[in-house]
Amino acid sequence: MSTNDxxxxxxxxxxxxxxxxxxxxxxxxxxxxxxxxxxxxxDMLNVITIVSEELGIDIPExxxxxxxxxxxxxxxxxxxxxxxTG
Amino acid sequence: xxxxxxxxxxxxxxxxxxxxxxxxxxxxxxxAARIGHPxxxxxxxxxxxxxxxxxxxxxxxxxxTVRIEATLRGRPWLADDPAVxxxxxxxxxxxxxxxxxxxxxxxxxxxxxRPVPDPAMWLTAAEQRHLAPGVIERHxxxxxxxxxxxxxxxxxxxxxxxxxxxxxxxGDGRIAVLERSGTVVTVLPLDVSPRHVAALAVRGPLxxxxxxxxxxxxxxxxxxxxxxxxxxxxxxxxx
Numbered sequence: 024m025s026t027n028d029x030x031x032x033x034x035x036x037x038x039x040x041x042x043x044x045x046x047x048x049x050x051x052x053x054x055x056x057x058x059x060x061x062x063x064x065x066d067m068l069n070v071i072t073i074v075s076e077e078l079g080i081d082i083p084e085x086x087x088x089x090x091x092x093x094x095x096x097x098x099x100x101x102x103x104x105x106x107x108t109g
Numbered sequence: 110x111x112x113x114x115x116x117x118x119x120x121x122x123x124x125x126x127x128x129x130x131x132x133x134x135x136x137x138x139x140x141a142a143r144i145g146h147p148x149x150x151x152x153x154x155x156x157x158x159x160x161x162x163x164x165x166x167x168x169x170x171x172x173x174t175v176r177i178e179a180t181l182r183g184r185p186w187l188a189d190d191p192a193v194x195x196x197x198x199x200x201x202x203x204x205x206x207x208x209x210x211x212x213x214x215x216x217x218x219x220x221x222x223r224p225v226p227d228p229a230m231w232l233t234a235a236e237q238r239h240l241a242p243g244v245i246e247r248h249x250x251x252x253x254x255x256x257x258x259x260x261x262x263x264x265x266x267x268x269x270x271x272x273x274x275x276x277x278x279x280g281d282g283r284i285a286v287l288e289r290s291g292t293v294v295t296v297l298p299l300d301v302s303p304r305h306v307a308a309l310a311v312r313g314p315l316x317x318x319x320x321x322x323x324x325x326x327x328x329x330x331x332x333x334x335x336x337x338x339x340x341x342x343x344x345x346x347x348x
Contacts, residue, residue, distance in 0.1 A: 046145070058183070064273075068226040084273070
């Protein structure tokens with residue numbers, strides 16, 4: 024199972040790949056990613072694609088709303104990766 | 110039913126100034142302040158200032174006094190006159206605003222934007238079957254489909270997470286049907302510039318063919334008196 028820290032790194036890496044100008048250290052864990060980083064829907068889908076590929080899990084479209092903040096994304100992914108090797 | 114529609118675009122080719130910040134409401138300023146990246150923050154301020162400038166004259170107040178609220182999904186609406194519907198979108202270099210007498214959504218993307226997410230993530234099976242084989246043509250087609258679907262979701266503002274795959278576009282990309290509700294939305298391509306792909310969506314089927322003009326073809330509306338950097342078009346759609 025992936026630890027929450029590992030999952031946080033996965034999400035941050037995806038965000039900084041899509042938006043290279045983002046300083047990962049400055050990102051609030053509870054802020055809306057789209058609002059705080061001015062990511063649009065296409066950026067978010069690219070982030071989700073990268074996370075999904077890196078963790079080897081399918082993230083259904085209905086669940087995209089569960090990845091709106093860093094904390095929410097980590098919590099969601101922790102639930103989804105139980106049983107997977109991280 | 111007639112839907113009166115006006116659309117404006119403006120390059121976002123300068124940083125936001127104090128004057129732009131000053132016309133924003135406190136909540137808009139708060140939202141702008143939360144945007145971490147300076148250029149992104151500047152763009153948000155410019156587009157919101159643009160919207161206020163456009164609304165000030167018809168509302169009959171100054172730009173800073175226009176009452177703009179936001180839905181739960183962050184979409185702006187005009188508290189001074191809820192019968193007026195707003196559509197707003199921007200890239201890093203252009204802002205587009207639509208003001209209409211009915212629900213409207215707009216979306217704009219840069220034509221050179223890459224990468225576009227894997228089509229399997231956001232296109233229906235039928236849409237994927239109709240993708241062009243050539244790389245360049247397919248990229249443009251994908252951007253057209255993306256802006257169409259985004260505009261549709263903005264026009265219906267479903268209030269819950271409704272995904273792009275639940276918006277099914279017909280063969281010509283002009284009519285969208287929402288999978289769950291069967292809601293019909295008309296999509297019109299917007300000719301913002303050769304460097305952009307943009308779409309506009311209104312609820313319902315049109316009862317006659319649309320005659321959406323090119324930007325810059327404005328018919329004597331107030332935008333013609335503004336700075337030459339504004340481009341505008343207006344039309345009436347029969348629904």
